[in-house]
Amino acid sequence: MKQRALNQCMKVSGDPYGYLKEWKGNNNKKIISCFAMNIPEEIIHAAGLLPVIAWRSNESVSIGHSHVASFNCGLTRSFIDDVLKEKLNFLDGVVINRMCLQAQGIPFILEQNTKWANIIYMSLPALYGSDCIRDFFKSELDRLIIAMEKCSGNKITTGKIVNSIEIYNHNRKLLSDIYEIRRKNIGIISAREMLSIVHSSMIMPKEENNKLLLEVIEELNLKVAEGNHKSGIPVVIYGSLCQTPHPELLDLIENTGMVVVDDDIFIGSRYFVNSLDISDDPIESMANRYLSHIPPCPTKGDYKSNWSTYISDIMNKNKAKAVITLMIRYCPPHMCAYPDDQINFEKKGIPEIMLEVEHEIISLEQVRTRLQSFVETIGGI
Amino acid sequence: MSEYKLNRLETTKLIGNIVDKHWASLRHAKENGEKVAWCSGPVFAFPYAMDMKCHFMAGYSAYAGGRGAAQQLLEIAEEDGELIDACSYHKLHMGMAAAMRKNIPVRKDVILPLPDLLISGRLCPEMSHYAEGLYRKMGVRVTGVDVPPPHQKSEIKYFEKYVERQIRESLIPALEEVCGKPFNYDRLTEILIVLKETAMLRNECWEYLKLKPSPWTLWDYGVSIAPVFYLMGSPEAVPYYKKLKAELADRAAKKIAALEPEKSRVYWDGWLPWAFLGKFSRIMCKLGMVPLVGRYPWEFFPHPETIDTEGDPVASFVKQVYSNGGQAKDNMPSLNLPVIQNWVEDYKIDGLIMFSSKSCRMWNLGHNDFIAAIERQNGIPGVVIEGDMVDTRMNSFAQIETRLEALAEMIEARKE
Numbered sequence: 001m002k003q004r005a006l007n008q009c010m011k012v013s014g015d016p017y018g019y020l021k022e023w024k025g026n027n028n029k030k031i032i033s034c035f036a037m038n039i040p041e042e043i044i045h046a047a048g049l050l051p052v053i054a055w056r057s058n059e060s061v062s063i064g065h066s067h068v069a070s071f072n073c074g075l076t077r078s079f080i081d082d083v084l085k086e087k088l089n090f091l092d093g094v095v096i097n098r099m100c101l102q103a104q105g106i107p108f109i110l111e112q113n114t115k116w117a118n119i120i121y122m123s124l125p126a127l128y129g130s131d132c133i134r135d136f137f138k139s140e141l142d143r144l145i146i147a148m149e150k151c152s153g154n155k156i157t158t159g160k161i162v163n164s165i166e167i168y169n170h171n172r173k174l175l176s177d178i179y180e181i182r183r184k185n186i187g188i189i190s191a192r193e194m195l196s197i198v199h200s201s202m203i204m205p206k207e208e209n210n211k212l213l214l215e216v217i218e219e220l221n222l223k224v225a226e227g228n229h230k231s232g233i234p235v236v237i238y239g240s241l242c243q244t245p246h247p248e249l250l251d252l253i254e255n256t257g258m259v260v261v262d263d264d265i266f267i268g269s270r271y272f273v274n275s276l277d278i279s280d281d282p283i284e285s286m287a288n289r290y291l292s293h294i295p296p297c298p299t300k301g302d303y304k305s306n307w308s309t310y311i312s313d314i315m316n317k318n319k320a321k322a323v324i325t326l327m328i329r330y331c332p333p334h335m336c337a338y339p340d341d342q343i344n345f346e347k348k349g350i351p352e353i354m355l356e357v358e359h360e361i362i363s364l365e366q367v368r369t370r371l372q373s374f375v376e377t378i379g380g381i
Numbered sequence: 382m383s384e385y386k387l388n389r390l391e392t393t394k395l396i397g398n399i400v401d402k403h404w405a406s407l408r409h410a411k412e413n414g415e416k417v418a419w420c421s422g423p424v425f426a427f428p429y430a431m432d433m434k435c436h437f438m439a440g441y442s443a444y445a446g447g448r449g450a451a452q453q454l455l456e457i458a459e460e461d462g463e464l465i466d467a468c469s470y471h472k473l474h475m476g477m478a479a480a481m482r483k484n485i486p487v488r489k490d491v492i493l494p495l496p497d498l499l500i501s502g503r504l505c506p507e508m509s510h511y512a513e514g515l516y517r518k519m520g521v522r523v524t525g526v527d528v529p530p531p532h533q534k535s536e537i538k539y540f541e542k543y544v545e546r547q548i549r550e551s552l553i554p555a556l557e558e559v560c561g562k563p564f565n566y567d568r569l570t571e572i573l574i575v576l577k578e579t580a581m582l583r584n585e586c587w588e589y590l591k592l593k594p595s596p597w598t599l600w601d602y603g604v605s606i607a608p609v610f611y612l613m614g615s616p617e618a619v620p621y622y623k624k625l626k627a628e629l630a631d632r633a634a635k636k637i638a639a640l641e642p643e644k645s646r647v648y649w650d651g652w653l654p655w656a657f658l659g660k661f662s663r664i665m666c667k668l669g670m671v672p673l674v675g676r677y678p679w680e681f682f683p684h685p686e687t688i689d690t691e692g693d694p695v696a697s698f699v700k701q702v703y704s705n706g707g708q709a710k711d712n713m714p715s716l717n718l719p720v721i722q723n724w725v726e727d728y729k730i731d732g733l734i735m736f737s738s739k740s741c742r743m744w745n746l747g748h749n750d751f752i753a754a755i756e757r758q759n760g761i762p763g764v765v766i767e768g769d770m771v772d773t774r775m776n777s778f779a780q781i782e783t784r785l786e787a788l789a790e791m792i793e794a795r796k797e
Contacts, residue, residue: 067749069767071466071739076746098529100506105746107532108714112750121532123540126503128525132546136527139539301501301509303516303523329466332742336471336510339462340517 002222005215006193013196016055016203021090023050023205030092030152035103036075036242037266037299038124039095040141040286042168042276045206046160047148053202053271054094055244056359057082067109073330074359075243076102080109093118093151095144099242099299100333118151120144126301127291137287161282171206172272174213179269181220183261183318187230188223191237191250191260198267199244232259233321233378238311240265240326241299241334245357248364253324256371261318264311265326270295298333307337308344315350322351322378329358351378385666386641388632390597392625393604399617400607404444404490410434411494416560419493419521421511422502422528423708426576426698427552429614430569431560435500436493437611438511442470445477446656446771450491455772457485468507469740469772471514478518498559500552501525504708505743524555528702530712537710541703548695569694572614580609580685582622589629590673591728594638595646596629599672600662601639603653610681644669645792646729648721648763650751651736651744652677656771664782668789674728676721677744680711714747718754725759732792733763734785739775762791 012019024031032044035054044051056078061068064081082088093116098104107121122140125133145156178197182189189197197216201209235258237250244267253260263269273295276285296305311323323345327334338354345352353374355367410417418428421438428435445451451469454476459465461479463472480487481495499521501512509525516523526547531537553564583605589596605625608618632638647665649672654661665672682688687705689697702709710716724730733755735748745765752763764784769775 067747069737069739069745069748069765071767072742072746098506101742102746104505104530104712105714105742108718108747109750111715112747112754123529123532123536125529126501126509126525126527128501128527128547128551130547130551132543132550133527136543298510298513299506301503301506301513301525301527303501303509303513303525306517327464330742332468332507333510335464335467336507336514338464339475340514342462 003219005212005219006197008212009200009216010193010196012203013199016052017087017090019203020052024090031090032118032148032151033088033091033094035079035094035096035106037097037099037270037297038290039097039122040144040290042161042164042282042286043141043144043156044095044148045164045168046156047152048154049092049148049152050205051095054079055199055202057087060360067113071330072102073243073328074357075328076106078359080106083110083114091116093120095120095122098123100331118147120147124290127293128301134287134291137290138283141283141286158280158282162278165276165278165282165285167206167210169275169278170210171201171213172275174210174217175201175272177217178213178220179262181217181224185224185229186234186261187232187259188220190230191254191263192247194260194263195245195247195250195267198271202267202271230254230259232257233375234259234261234319235322235324236260236262236264236311236315236318236320237268237324237326238264238307238314239334240267240328240357241331242266243328243331243357243359245326246362249326249355249357249362249367252364252368252371256368257375258322258371261320262314264295264314298337306344308341308348311341312345312348312350322353322374325352325354327354327356329356385644385669387662387666388637388639388641390601390625390628392621392628393601395621395624396604396607399612399615399621400444401490402617403607403612403615407434407436407493408490416498417494417496418498418500419496419515420500420502421508422500422504422526423702424500424502424526424528424548424552425611426569426572426613427548427556428498428500429572430565431556431562432565432568433497433556433560436496438470438474438508440607440611441493442473442771443653443655445473445491448488448491449656450488451656451771452773453487454480454491457487466740468510469769471507471511473771474511475514475518478515482518495519496521498555499523502528504528504530504712507741522555522559524551526552528709530709531703532713532715534716537703540709541699544702544709545696545699548699553695566694569698570690573688573694573697574690575615575618576609576613576682577685577688577690579613579618579622580682580688582619582626583609584683584685586622586626586629589633592633593646593729594641594643595671595673596632596637596639598639599649599675599678600658602678603658606678606681640666640669640671642669643671645671645731645789647672647732647734647788648724648728648730649675649734649736650677650748651675652738652741652770654736654768654770654776656773657768657776660778664778664785668785670785670789672734673730674724676711676717680706680708682707712743714751718751721751722755722758725755725761730761731796732761732788734788735763735765737765737767738769739767740769740772760795762788762795764788
């Protein structure tokens with residue numbers, strides 16, 4: 001089967017450094033890393049810069065541990081480790097959102113250890129539901145606009161932001177279409193492949209990624225026609241805020257008799273859900289998106305939202321039989337939210353298993369055994 | 382027998398009763414028909430102004446830790462599904478909630494009445510997670526105040542306005558609704574007047590920490606923090622600090638040191654290890670090491686002379702959190718580094734101890750970079766020690782002792 005586009009996604013996702021260095025060499029444009037969730041990339045894009053989402057590398061953390069204790073999340077440790085190993089020298093700056101204490105502490109380490117001129121810190125607010133919160137969010141965007149204009153030397157106009165929103169919305173639509181193909185054709189694409197598709201969108205310029213995703217859709221439609229799908233117990237994965245889960249872990253899930261039919265992870269549907277309204281006031285549109293309670297996000301101080309209900313809705317939509325929680329180790333927002341989600345899944349009779357995801361190589365054999373047992377309990381093999 | 386002698390202060394022996402009285406009044410508030418709030422972040426002065434009894438998240442955690450109840454509450458929380466790596470303060474509250482829900486017998490003095498209002502002061506994101514967890518479990522009304530720490534000086538005024546507006550538009554209306562009466566601005570002013578007097582006395586006490594040898598230590602100040610924070614405005618606050626100041630003046634005149642002989646003077650970064658102050662004290666005494674200053678204990682109204690007791694009390698309070706130093710400003714390392722470098726000179730510091738809490742990531746990112754930067758400028762060594770404020774399982778005292786011994790040796794070597 002032809003899968004050139006899918007292979008290209010896998011290639012970009014597997015070697016983001018190589019891709020970005022080559023892209024920068026060819027395009028001579030600045031690259032800004034977004035750390036990590038909820039950064040309004042459209043503003044960075046409208047400045048003529050390339051926003052890319054920060055990722056954890058495939059390398060074990062070594063010198064980074066001289067700056068970040070081992071009891072911090074893998075993304076934080078790996079990002080700092082890559083900075084110190086000078087693997088991120090192609091970046092021209094970083095925009096960090098205050099989504100957790102680790103993100104709150106990173107700017108100081110970067111200031112002490114990099115020569116980046118652009119270390120932008122955003123304090124996107126908690127969803128406490130007042131006009132004041134909305135106004136503050138918009139003023140944070142105003143500050144980002146000023147910072148990105150300074151970084152790029154380009155004026156960011158309303159028209160440019162609207163244009164960027166259209167490009168980003170198209171990307172969201174294409175990713176959403178791919179998810180819909182998976183929903184209608186369970187097993188058509190593996191969880192590892194889906195991860196690489198979304199990851200490619202986080203790395204590549206959206207204009208190029210949109211072309212690539214159109215090809216991916218064509219390839220998937222051909223595959224649908226061929227009718228060669230993997231089967232298994234349909235499950236939904238959720239969690240994995242900010243940090244890339246191990247692709248090997250996703251393989252294990254699908255090699256033990258289950259098939260991932262949908263997800264609610266950051267390098268997954270959380271990244272593209274909710275398009276922005278196209279209007280004369282794009283800042284208001286961005287506020288509407290950020291201040292939405294869907295998908296529930298434990299980093300937003302949103303005490304009223306119920307993540308487990310959202311997940312069970314996704315399960316119902318996909319006729320999934322179980323949910324797998326991907327818990328990033330040392331992710332305080334998810335750690336604090338999980339106990340109630342677990343109780344709610346139990347109350348609703350939803351089979352659930354939590355897998356703790358570390359940056360370092362985890363004991364896959366132990367995970368395999370747990371997953372095999374889980375499959376047996378939900379009536380599988 | 383140790384070659385060092387620790388001279389305990391008489392005044393600090395009074396704090397136990399003062400703190401106990403506060404928590405007892407909170408425990409019995411409902412019986413007395415009083416409204417109760419639970420609060421994280423620095424905004425509990427506002428429920429106090431409404432004559433509510435109010436808990437303070439970190440204060441309760443320090444109290445439970447100091448009373449030896451932390452371990453049981455943490456284990457109850459974990460049996461209820463909480464994860465071991467989550468914030469200990471968060472888990473203590475979840476443990477208390479689980480004990481209440483399930484009627485698990487625990488010490489009565491660490492069980493508080495359910496609040497009429499949960500105030501989520503989001504100074505650190507975990508401070509909102511505890512409110513989220515309690516809301517989900519107890520369904521208690523929540524009102525939130527986002528209190529972002531500034532990263533650079535230009536943000537201070539901007540954040541100050543944001544927080545002030547939230548207090549006026551969200552917190553005060555919520556308090557008025559819960560209490561069924563208008564907000565008492567005069568009472569808030571009265572609280573600020575007492576706070577100002579207390580904190581100015583406290584600052585005079587701080588000056589004694591600059592003496593060499595020092596007549597008191599950071600641990601003494603640690604146990605004396607409540608009157609300048611969650612006991613703000615209480616009638617015991619000013620008399621306590623007057624007595625403390627008098628005792629320190631007497632010691633200074635008689636040249637009585639807190640630890641004799643005082644071999645080295647150290648800076649302490651991060652949370653105070655509330656449940657283990659005695660253990661740390663014993664280890665450090667053996668090394669002749671005196672902790673004197675730290676950015677966490679210094680965040681409580683360091684410039685009380687700027688408290689405006691004539692004007693608008695809401696604006697005056699928020700200024701203490703931002704423009705005039707305080708909690709929000711002191712949580713960002715980039716703003717702290719020059720402050721610590723000055724303290725090293727002012728307090729004649731010989732070494733740095735960075736207490737890196739395994740369950741709270743508020744302070745620990747940047748510890749090594751702090752040490753490197755201060756060592757470059759001030760030429761003093763530092764160590765990072767890993768542990769927890771209240772969770773026994775996360776403190777390996779054998780390792781901690783070894784690291785502190787290493788610091789003592791480094792200090793000694795550099796002096797030579």
